[in-house]
Amino acid sequence: MFANVLFVIFFLFLILLFVLSFALFIRRLLINSSTTKHLMQETDRKLDRIIELLEQQAKQP
DSSP states (O other), X not given: OHHHHHHHHHHHHHHHHXXXXXHHHHHHHHXXXXXXXXXXXXXXXXXXXXXXXXXXXXXXX
């Protein structure tokens, strides 16, 4: 009887641990995604600026 209760508690703990781990994994995935998006936008701005400067340089005699 006591072993059955312990077994159920152990499985509930494992399920809780799985849910918590999955939630933290999704949270980390979303944080990394937003960071990557921000870095890509910054890189795009810098590349646009470089292109503008090269076009200005090409127009000058």
